[in-house]
Amino acid sequence: MSRVVDNDTLKQVLTHYRCSIDQCTVSPLGNGLINSTYLVSNIKTNFVLQRVNKHVFKNPQDVIDNADLINKHLLAKQQHSLYALSPIWQISTINQQPMVIDAQKEYWRAIQYIPDCFTVDKVETPEQARQVGSAFAQFTAALSDFPTTSLTETIADFHDLSKRMNDLRAVINTNAQQRLSSCQTLVDFCFAQQDFIDEVASLTLRLPLQVTHNDTKINNLLFCAKSNQPLAVIDLDTCMPGYLMHDFGDMVRTCCSTLAEDGEDLANMAVRFDIYSALAHGYIEAFGDKISALEQQSLTVGAQLLPFMIGVRFLTDYLDGDHYFHVKHQSHNLERAKNQLNLYHLLHKNREKLDKIITDCAITLN
Known part of the structure; x- marks a missing residue:
């Protein structure tokens, strides 16, 4: 599946997260082989926007539900000092929905963006x-x-x-x-x-x-x-x-x-x-x-x-x-x-x- 997304689709999806395409920057993020992932940035907020590959994940809702269950468990562990890392939260839409389905029946979700961090593509040492x-x-x-x-x-x-x-x-x-x-x-x-x-x-x-x-x-x-x-x-x-x-x-x-x-x-x-x-x-x-x-x-x-x-x-x-x-x-x-x-x-x-x-x-x- 192509990673290219047209502006009309982005405009439609972003409105569900109180975001206007005219007031933000959307740039590809990462190099995953399955989903298409973008960083959405504006003055007020940054978040990760992802189109879930419905051909690979036949029921995208399952992907989101699993992640919520896991992150809740990890948060409880973290609060009891039993997990040193940070859970990553998914962001609900303005209507408290876990995802957006666009006009092409593609599935989108928003994920918490953590600042002051980085990823590494290759182990060097x-x-x-x-x-x-x-x-x-x-x-x-x-x-x-x-x-x-x-x-x-x-x-x-x-x-x-x-x-x-x-x-x-x-x-x-x-x-x-x-x-x-x-x-x-x-x-x-x-x-x-x-x-x-x-x-x-x-x-x-x-x-x-x-x-x-x-x-x-x-x-x-x-x-x-x-x-x-x-x-x-x-x-x-x-x-x-x-x-x-x-x-x-x-x-x-x-x-x-x-x-x-x-x-x-x-x-x-x-x-x-x-x-x-x-x-x-x-x-x-x-x-x-x-x-x-x-x-x-x-x-x-x-x-x-x-x-x-x-x-x-x-x-x-x-x-x-x-x-x-x-x-x-x-x-x-x-x-x-x-x-x-x-x-x-x-x-x-x-x-x-x-x-x-x-x-x-x-x-x-x-």
Whole structure:
């Protein structure tokens, strides 16, 4: 979906928040692949305006309801000094509605803007990685007593690897875009990982469900401009019942590669083990006794799983005609798929090293 929004639509939406397009500045914010997000600024106020991708989130109301439930729980924890970060509030319209539906039936919401903070797009140092691991662990640990059944699945089977493999099979069988010949080798590689796929299926049967964020990139943290410390976890759209290995794995896939997610120089891709170690240390330390031994052991599987699964998803979207992720050109999703599956390959062949780092972190912290 295009990120471009016409002025008539913005004018209509902004009136619901006592805002005139003639008296404010609206500028794109962030680089998310799903929703379209803008910063609205004027003399009186600043807030974040977001168009929720209704093709990805079939019921945008669920996204908003989940976020409200989570933030209320986190606020209660914060008030009892059990959560050091800040909840982020959604803003109701002038009619006390949680969202605006425009003339094109697109869904919009407003979110609190926190001043004097910044986001980071890429982890540069082990200390940043430790902060990332710690912040997301604090978020999930604070929700460890939140009933997972209270949340609606905003995207059904989001991290179900079997479902993702079936989706890939389906688009291969139809080959509607006639793109299969350009990626057959990559497709074959995915289906050759059956032993790993079976291991994941077996492990998920034994892991406890937690409220997980499911999009644990560093740019989903706000950092305080004064202290340079994490201030808040943002973008709760995919917060759902899940497993800790999912969140840890997403941190690994977005922080531990020497290449960007769509980088093409695969021959020079490497795993940043110093960053991996710092992520593990921050994550395990912040959880303390709220992470079980099995969950701790599962982190290495998660580190491999998320690059593999997102690689499969990028490949599926490429074969399907690029309906899910924003793309800049026709082969963008294919480049992303090659990148992430190569990262999985590197992590998989270094599994023993990954295991040892997790074990050493746990021993050191205990």
